[in-house]
Amino acid sequence: MRTTTWAAVSGALAVALGVIGGELTAAAVSPSVSPVSAVGSFVIDVLPPGVKDWAIAWFGTADKTVFLLTIAVLILVLALAAGVLEHRRPFAGRAVVLAFGVLGALAVASRPQASLVSFVAPVTAALVAILVLRALLRSLDRWTREPGSDQVGPAPARRRFLQGAGGAVVVVAATGAAASVVRSGQSTVTRQRSAITLPAPVGSTPPAEGSFVPDGAVLDVEGISRLVTPNDDFYRIDTALVVPVVDAAGWSLKVTGLVDRDVEITFDELLALPLVERHVTLACVSNTVGGDLTGTARWLGWPVRDLLARAGVRPGADMVLSRSVDGFTAGTPLDALTDDRDALLAVGMNGEPLPVEHGFPVRLVVPGLYGFVSATKWVTELEVTRFADASAYWSTRGWSTRGPVKTSSRIDVPRSGRDLPAGDVVVAGVAWAQHTGIGRVEVRVDGGPWQAATLATPVSADTWVQYRATLPLEAGSHTVQSRAIDRDGGVQSAADVAPAPNGSEGLHTVSFTVT
Ligand SMILES: Nc1nc2c(c(=O)[nH]1)N[C@H]1C(S)=C(S)[C@@H](COP(=O)(O)O)O[C@H]1N2
Numbered sequence: 001m002r003t004t005t006w007a008a009v010s011g012a013l014a015v016a017l018g019v020i021g022g023e024l025t026a027a028a029v030s031p032s033v034s035p036v037s038a039v040g041s042f043v044i045d046v047l048p049p050g051v052k053d054w055a056i057a058w059f060g061t062a063d064k065t066v067f068l069l070t071i072a073v074l075i076l077v078l079a080l081a082a083g084v085l086e087h088r089r090p091f092a093g094r095a096v097v098l099a100f101g102v103l104g105a106l107a108v109a110s111r112p113q114a115s116l117v118s119f120v121a122p123v124t125a126a127l128v129a130i131l132v133l134r135a136l137l138r139s140l141d142r143w144t145r146e147p148g149s150d151q152v153g154p155a156p157a158r159r160r161f162l163q164g165a166g167g168a169v170v171v172v173a174a175t176g177a178a179a180s181v182v183r184s185g186q187s188t189v190t191r192q193r194s195a196i197t198l199p200a201p202v203g204s205t206p207p208a209e210g211s212f213v214p215d216g217a218v219l220d221v222e223g224i225s226r227l228v229t230p231n232d233d234f235y236r237i238d239t240a241l242v243v244p245v246v247d248a249a250g251w252s253l254k255v256t257g258l259v260d261r262d263v264e265i266t267f268d269e270l271l272a273l274p275l276v277e278r279h280v281t282l283a284c285v286s287n288t289v290g291g292d293l294t295g296t297a298r299w300l301g302w303p304v305r306d307l308l309a310r311a312g313v314r315p316g317a318d319m320v321l322s323r324s325v326d327g328f329t330a331g332t333p334l335d336a337l338t339d340d341r342d343a344l345l346a347v348g349m350n351g352e353p354l355p356v357e358h359g360f361p362v363r364l365v366v367p368g369l370y371g372f373v374s375a376t377k378w379v380t381e382l383e384v385t386r387f388a389d390a391s392a393y394w395s396t397r398g399w400s401t402r403g404p405v406k407t408s409s410r411i412d413v414p415r416s417g418r419d420l421p422a423g424d425v426v427v428a429g430v431a432w433a434q435h436t437g438i439g440r441v442e443v444r445v446d447g448g449p450w451q452a453a454t455l456a457t458p459v460s461a462d463t464w465v466q467y468r469a470t471l472p473l474e475a476g477s478h479t480v481q482s483r484a485i486d487r488d489g490g491v492q493s494a495a496d497v498a499p500a501p502n503g504s505e506g507l508h509t510v511s512f513t514v515t
């Protein structure tokens with residue numbers, strides 16, 4: 001290999017060791033902010049909203065993987081360049097690495113969870129990378145100046161360089177392997193989570209509306225959305241590159257702001273309160289018509305209104321700014337948290353403690369509002385305030401401040417592009433109008449008249465409802481559409497509206513062929 005190639009390899013190895021040193025240091029002294037996660041989150045925060053929407057639209061929930069890969073490739077390219085630069089002119093490569101370190105430190109500084117010790121990690125990363133780069137390139141230099149360096153035999157300087165580089169490769173590979181073992185193994189939080197026994201909900205005899213699944217709520221149609229989405233299939237949307245690790249034993253939630261008294265509640269205190277269980281359909285504002293960023297779970301939690309009552313909301317307040325450990329905020333209209341809709345401080349999802357990605361140990365679930373204004377995961381503070389005085393994460397990034405879920409429906413069966421046998425075609429799916437409830441669902445074929453679909457028994461106004469219709473269709477290509485009508489007579493909008501800034505509108509249209 002040519003000397004330049006070896007210099008580039010040295011750069012990559014030095015930066016890899018630096019990154020590893022930084023991450024290990026962070027794991028030891030400041031687990032909530034590591035340089036890599038800080039840089040990623042920082043970039044996510046400063047990225048223009050349009051780019052984020054584009055990424056979500058193109059890569060769906062895989063957008064984080066694509067994003068991480070992009071960053072990794074960028075860093076690799078710069079690291080290779082740093083090696084080559086350092087070889088041409090001592091200090092030039094180290095300057096690039098130093099600039100990286102400064103950027104890392106700035107990113108760490110931008111994180112709300114950062115404290116003074118968090119800076120030890122980016123400093124360590126830069127130091128390790130600079131020292132390794134210098135050592136490898138000095139050794140490479142000695143090799144190139146060694147008499148007979150053009151020969152193939154193992155001259156001492158060549159051997160020394162290769163030993164150094166080989167050692168670095170071994171360290172990188174070993175920590176990589178160790179890291180994946182740690183990750184796939186039981187992390188403290190996963191262990192803690194599985195040790196938790198959730199209390200039973202109160203008031204289950206007679207069952208409160210929404211707490212159980214009545215007869216007839218599930219239709220027997222192959223391919224229809226499950227009434228209750230299993231936790232593993234539940235969509236996940238958040239700005240957290242690395243899932244926040246929150247120790248339940250150390251967790252507490254503070255209620256602050258326009259209240260008569262600040263209130264703080266621990267996880268154990270929360271579990272001891274009378275918890276209720278409700279089937280609530282969550283929806284993401286980024287969901288496109290017919291999309292899959294929506295799901296239904298049975299949430300166990302304590303009504304937020306009871307917590308707010310403890311604190312005593314002062315007159316003049318109209319919004320609650322909920323804060324997550326990772327700095328995410330949502331601004332929820334006070335009404336939605338205090339009216340009869342059972343907005344919950346949730347600890348359980350489908351009979352289990354919240355999965356870590358869905359907000360362990362505690363999150364908010366507010367029926368009728370999109371997640372970005374209400375469903376704060378890993379929640380640690382509720383600040384009672386005014387819309388005029390505070391703005392939340394997405395509202396400062398081009399999305400609206402209020403986020404009521406728009407009435408909508410989706411066709412699960414048949415799937416687009418299918419060939420179906422002639423005769424009766426089953427059209428089925430789910431419809432939602434949280435807080436108001438679904439009144440009826442209609443379907444139409446090839447733009448013809450709307451026809452009533454059969455509704456399953458609704459679980460509650462906050463739960464989506466399955467529907468089906470059987471349509472006799474002749475051979476040929478067809479399109480079907482669905483529309484939901486809520487209990488107040490509000491009809492699902494047919495306008496073609498994109499998700500930004502307050503949710504998509506339109507009719508889900510499925511095209512298929514009958515043969
Ligand atoms: N801490 C935190 N909570 C958050 C978010 C986030 O980015 N960070 N995203 C919100 C959005 S936009 C949605 S749609 C819901 C999604 O919840 P889920 O991932 O459990 O489906 O979480 C909300 N809660």
Ligand SMILES: [Mo]
Pocket residue numbers: 237283284285286370371372
């Ligand atoms: Mo969302």
